[in-house]
Amino acid sequence: MAPRIVILGAGINGLSSAVCVQQACPLAQVQLVAEHFSPDTTGDGSAGFWAPHLMSDKSADMVKRVSAVTYEHLVKLAYSPLAGLLKIQMLSGYCLYSKPADSSEEVPTWFEILESYRNLTEKEMLRFPKENNGVFYTTVTVDVTAYMAWLMKRFKELGGTIRQARIEKIEEIAGDCDILINCSALSSRYLFNDKEIKPVRGQVWKIRAPWIKHFYIFDDHVLEHPYILPGVDFVTVGGNAQEGSWKTQPDPDEARRIWDKAVERLPPLQYATPLRSWAGLRPWRENPRLESDTIDVQGRNIKVIHNYGHGGSGVTMHWGCALEVTAMVLETLGTDQEQIKLLVSRL
Numbered sequence: 001m002a003p004r005i006v007i008l009g010a011g012i013n014g015l016s017s018a019v020c021v022q023q024a025c026p027l028a029q030v031q032l033v034a035e036h037f038s039p040d041t042t043g044d045g046s047a048g049f050w051a052p053h054l055m056s057d058k059s060a061d062m063v064k065r066v067s068a069v070t071y072e073h074l075v076k077l078a079y080s081p082l083a084g085l086l087k088i089q090m091l092s093g094y095c096l097y098s099k100p101a102d103s104s105e106e107v108p109t110w111f112e113i114l115e116s117y118r119n120l121t122e123k124e125m126l127r128f129p130k131e132n133n134g135v136f137y138t139t140v141t142v143d144v145t146a147y148m149a150w151l152m153k154r155f156k157e158l159g160g161t162i163r164q165a166r167i168e169k170i171e172e173i174a175g176d177c178d179i180l181i182n183c184s185a186l187s188s189r190y191l192f193n194d195k196e197i198k199p200v201r202g203q204v205w206k207i208r209a210p211w212i213k214h215f216y217i218f219d220d221h222v223l224e225h226p227y228i229l230p231g232v233d234f235v236t237v238g239g240n241a242q243e244g245s246w247k248t249q250p251d252p253d254e255a256r257r258i259w260d261k262a263v264e265r266l267p268p269l270q271y272a273t274p275l276r277s278w279a280g281l282r283p284w285r286e287n288p289r290l291e292s293d294t295i296d297v298q299g300r301n302i303k304v305i306h307n308y309g310h311g312g313s314g315v316t317m318h319w320g321c322a323l324e325v326t327a328m329v330l331e332t333l334g335t336d337q338e339q340i341k342l343l344v345s346r347l
């Protein structure tokens with residue numbers, strides 16, 4: 001009988017896992033179950049900017065490993081004929097610091113993944129009289145809604161099915177599957193009794209400012225620092241990070257504060273056209289959970305593969321995580337290691 005695989009959660013992590021698993025296991029029946037689909041997931045409101053952000057040092061190696069795979073995947077798409085459809089582009093810009101560089105501060109190791117990264121010259125710093133030092137690098141950015149529409153089309157063409165439902169207890173779906181892939185992000189708190197996952201609320205502006213062609217990130221070591229991240233159709237301006245807040249509505253006072261701080265650091269923003277303000281919950285966990293487990297559901301052992309807790313870096317990490325999920329699924333189905341390597345390398 002064809003293996004039955006249910007993926008719970010259709011955010012960027014659930015959807016990319018669904019595509020990879022269905023492609024690597026064409027005979028499996030893969031169903032994506034979720035309460036919300038794009039354009040109503042967290043990634044849809046994110047900036048779609050590749051850079052590990054708001055992650056614990058404890059998970060640095062894992063974050064770097066999966067982020068490197070995702071970077072390669074997105075850059076390949078940025079140089080492919082699909083770039084326009086998916087609204088993926090290479091983007092260069094500035095990380096600026098108002099205080100003098102502390103020689104004890106280490107450069108994050110994920111900078112090694114990038115193709116270009118350098119300190120700003122004295123001449124460049126003259127453009128930023130309020131800042132003290134900075135770096136310039138090139139990364140990749142994606143319009144997550146356009147990208148997720150393409151992933152969803154791919155999933156359906158591969159034979160995957162979808163079901164819209166809010167799941168209150170894991171028993172509601174576990175009985176229907178041989179493998180359950182958990183990408184339910186913050187709901188893992190009650191569905192899997194995981195008290196380590198918590199929300200870190202973020203609020204941003206989406207604005208029209210086509211003259212902004214670089215990204216600007218100010219004092220990124222400070223929690224509520226300003227950032228300006230242009231995409232293809234609009235610019236995302238942030239931001240804040242409110243640990244433990246479950247509020248998904250944007251707050252008008254917060255919006256004004258975010259705007260004023262960003263304009264103060266980057267005056268050319270002044271005459272931009274605001275489009276909307278948006279708030280979302282980063283599913284934060286000190287160690288993002290990417291592992292398999294077995295749970296007992298009404299006397300039946302169910303294999304569960306967890307893929308959640310990506311915090312402020314879910315877009316940055318998604319493809320690397322989806323490939324590791326796929327390898328775990330193939331292993332559970334008894335595929336040998338050589339074949340797993342081959343199948344995953346084709347995704």
Ligand SMILES: Cc1cc2nc3c(=O)[nH]c(=O)nc-3n(C[C@H](O)[C@H](O)[C@H](O)COP(=O)(O)OP(=O)(O)OC[C@H]3O[C@@H](n4cnc5c(N)ncnc54)[C@H](O)[C@@H]3O)c2cc1C
Nearest residue numbers: 009010011012013035036042043049167187202314315316
């Ligand atoms: C302001 C802001 C800016 C950001 N910018 C970036 C950025 O530039 N780059 C970056 O890498 N990351 C960024 N992030 C982080 C990124 O958006 C998240 O890490 C990522 O979107 C999480 O994706 P996910 O698929 O794990 O979870 P989610 O998108 O939260 O999806 C969870 C899914 O599970 C489903 N679900 C949950 N509970 C249930 C249930 N009980 N029953 C049925 N379905 C359920 C939901 O309906 C949904 O489909 C940003 C986040 C915020 C808030």
